[in-house]
Amino acid sequence: xxxxxxxxxxxxxxxxxxxxxxxxxxxxxxxxxxxxxxxxxxxxxxxxxxxxxxxxxxxxxxxxxxxxxxxxxxxxxxxxxxxxxxxxxxxxxxxxxxxxxxxxxxxxxxxxxxx
Amino acid sequence: xxxxxxxxxxxxxxxxxxxxxxxxxxxxxxxxxxxxxxxxxxxxxxxxxxxxxxxxxxxxxxxxxxxxxxxxxxxxxxxxxxxxxxxxxxxxxxxxxxxxxxxxxxxxxxxxxxxxxxxxxxxxxxxxxxxxxxxxx
Numbered sequence: 183x184x185x186x187x188x189x190x191x192x193x194x195x196x197x198x199x200x201x202x203x204x205x206x207x208x209x210x211x212x213x214x215x216x217x218x219x220x221x222x223x224x225x226x227x228x229x230x231x232x233x234x235x236x237x238x239x240x241x242x243x244x245x246x247x248x249x250x251x252x253x254x255x256x257x258x259x260x261x262x263x264x265x266x267x268x269x270x271x272x273x274x275x276x277x278x279x280x281x282x283x284x285x286x287x288x289x290x291x292x293x294x295x296x297x
Numbered sequence: 298x299x300x301x302x303x304x305x306x307x308x309x310x311x312x313x314x315x316x317x318x319x320x321x322x323x324x325x326x327x328x329x330x331x332x333x334x335x336x337x338x339x340x341x342x343x344x345x346x347x348x349x350x351x352x353x354x355x356x357x358x359x360x361x362x363x364x365x366x367x368x369x370x371x372x373x374x375x376x377x378x379x380x381x382x383x384x385x386x387x388x389x390x391x392x393x394x395x396x397x398x399x400x401x402x403x404x405x406x407x408x409x410x411x412x413x414x415x416x417x418x419x420x421x422x423x424x425x426x427x428x429x430x431x432x433x434x
Contacts, residue, residue, distance in 0.1 A: 215398060216398055216401055217397070217398030217399055218342075218398070218399050218400075218401045218402075218403035218404060218407070219401070219403065220398075221338050221341070221342060221403075221407055222403065222407055222410075234398050236309075236397060236398070237309070237310055237312075237313075238309060238312060238313065238345075238397050238398055238399070239398065241312065241313035241316075241317070241341070242313075242341075242398070244313070244317060244320070245313070245316060245317075245320070245334070245337045245338050245341040246334065246338060247330070247334050262310075270317075
């Protein structure tokens, strides 16, 4: 389990919309650009790490009850994505690191994998 | 309780709006969140299939005290071999659909995993009808 504040510190990430309580705990992490794969996950309280920045990333997370999304490689969430995320109670974060580097750091911090 | 939603083929910016509305209704009805997730994941997959493959479609949702029945009917190319389409990894999706994060041949198997009953009827060149039934208890 890790805190949102750790993600911001270690990955130099920023919250771009959603809940700004840095003390929130996150249990699991899953990294994918394939939304079909994301839709197969059963874990709760999960951080999705992805480079896919379109509306379906947010829709998929809404359907899968995913509360946190981290966009890597400097991918930016559009205003439409932010609006949909706000409506769905999803916190969006952005960082410049690659997916591999972000996952490696998150794993070292203690974020649990799904499988 | 019955609801009907139109689905526009090819328009990914609206894909998921029908499923999102169904989720809001199920939340208001205090359905168990784990069951809501199973239902909305399966109908979202089916909705995305209409957007990805068909020209147009509609989602009809009937909620009973003990079950929810969702029928998604589309006008489109249809499925030539349903058994093949049910296999993980088989897909006829376009590159545009894959760019949106779908089209990996995982949709129909995931729908099956998340529903109590799944019935598919399809006529090539006409369209496809998918019925998903989930029991609420």
